Amino acid sequence: MTVKNMVEAIRDTLESEMERDDRVILLGEDVGKSGGVFRATDKLQERFGADRVVDMPVSEAGIIGTSIGLAGSGLIPIAEIQFLGFTQQGFHQLGNQLARMRYRTSGSLTMPVTIRAPYGGGVRTPELHSDAFEALFAHSPGMKLVAPATAADAKGMLTQAIRDPDPVFVLEPLRGYRLVRDEVPDGEHLVPFGKARIARPGTDVTVVGWSAMVQVALQAAELAAADGIDVEVIDLRSLVPLDVDTLREAVSQTGRAVVVQEAPFTGGFGSEVAATIAEEAFPYLEAPIARVAGFDLPFPMPMLEDHYIPDAQRILRAIRAAVDY
């Protein structure tokens, strides 16, 4: 085990996967000489050369679209989109093209492509740099969607993504790149998709979150503990595929569920989680399933973002309401 922050874990994973398989190629804006705006590809071009760590033009549709062709040629592309908000300028290449290729060719053309992007807000970025668009991706069948919350999972899930025969979108918590630090297993480490992690065991209320919200949920659980409420926190890890079993088992035990997301309230992936819990654990519910989310607004200007992103107090309020119901 080595303690690393998330961006170090990602960088080291990219390096070891490139070393392991020379078909792996990185492409993105500023990933080469500069090492990426968050340094996730630091010194990788120096090590593997400009043909394997490729500085691309500012061209999101081109980056994702050429990744499709590169995969068709037998390579394993990992595309970095500099900020999640920019995926909208290439979304047709993601949802319409990349995700559908296997299905529309009846399995005769497959796409081992990994897309990485920083996800969510909290670090005072300019407009359109802090979005949480996971619901759009989850609504694009044919693509897996994962959102690690720890540095260890960032390694395990990115490794899994690169070796996956299908497209995987890896959402990386922007504010966690340097803040999240934990023990990362040395050597080979894979985290299979579709298996949630119990980030904190508890018996009274289940709080479900992913990415940066897991940390906030853990803070809320600490606050609730002072009130004598024993909160379980589930780190969903992978949105597609979804770990229905863990959600069912957890809420069947606690009878109360709070789902947390950074994204706007309406139509968010949290609604999918809430509906799944309702279907799977309805007889055990002792309170309505609560959703704590961003408001139904575009991601706001930086001076207001702290009021938009769910914090521990908002989650605590939902926890109390569930217990008091």
Added chain:
Amino acid sequence: MTKAKTKAAAPTGEHAAEVSQLRILDPDGTLIGEPPKIEEERLGEMLRLMMLGRRFDQKAIALQRRGKLGTYPPMSGQEAASVGSAFAMDPTIDHFVPSYREQLIMVHWGLPFSRYLLQRMGHPAGSVIPDHGRLWPQQVALAAHLPHAVGLAWGLKLQDREGVVMTHFGDGASNEGDFHEALNIAGVRKAPVIFICQNNGWAISIPWERQSAAASVADRAAGYGFPGVAVDGNDVLAVYTATADARARAAAGGGPTLIEARTTRLGAHSTADDPTRYVPPEWLEDATRRDPIARFRTWLTSQNMWDDDREKAAEQWCDDFMEQAIQEYDDTPKPDPEQLFDHLLAERGTRLQRQRDDFVANRETDG
């Protein structure tokens, strides 16, 4: 090789600016440039494939009207743009990334034609690409396949694999953002890719002059740092020559080329379209005078490389080809509804499996 550069009316006739374009055969079949060196037998195969296109359009439209085929995009008038470029490539090592009006090129790349029919009818078996993998699936979203072609070509180059990638698209597609992004990256990476724009003058009902203020698509290549060539897209020898030049350059590491094949759509955009609402009769008359098949046949005949016997034999070949494809198509069982759930991902996943189980269990009642 001398290339006769002539001024000729753009596809949209008197409305459009004149563009200098490569032409080897005049519309009346007179040789005005140096023909490419192609064996006589191959020249005959080219004309035969062009004839197949024209005849298949009629057959497909009839099948569509009878409900035996889904929406169909005819290619009549554009046979030279397809066949001239296809024959300049080597399908045993080159790749083709098609749009949806390149039936003939897909045949040249070895797609069983029954599979094309199945695809047009919406049968999942129709979308399986040939085992050799060098023919990509038809792209329906305009220009979305251009970045794929670039990535593919770039990937071949990175792996030191031989072969050049050809991709076709229409004038309408040339106004999409993907066109720009793809050509830009192709230029930067010097990817071995040939972009062929079949400018047939119409994006469904929108004539070229209302799509762009530029006279020519080919001119846009300058903005990406590689050559752009306008050719008479109804002159199969000119299209062949331009494509062969581009292929040689790409294979030698010279990077991409944009070819604008200025051609004519004689029919509708698709069987769902009524061009009499917007195509002026005089435009159609002019286009008909520039028929690519008549032009090529006239020249081959003048060179004693074509005659009535060969014409009859070619017609017979076309009819046999279509009959066999339609027979195979008719003999293909309908898809099993459970196939809906196949091939989303390498593994189906528990959620989709549950949906499939539920679907299977309730098929009798849900229909």
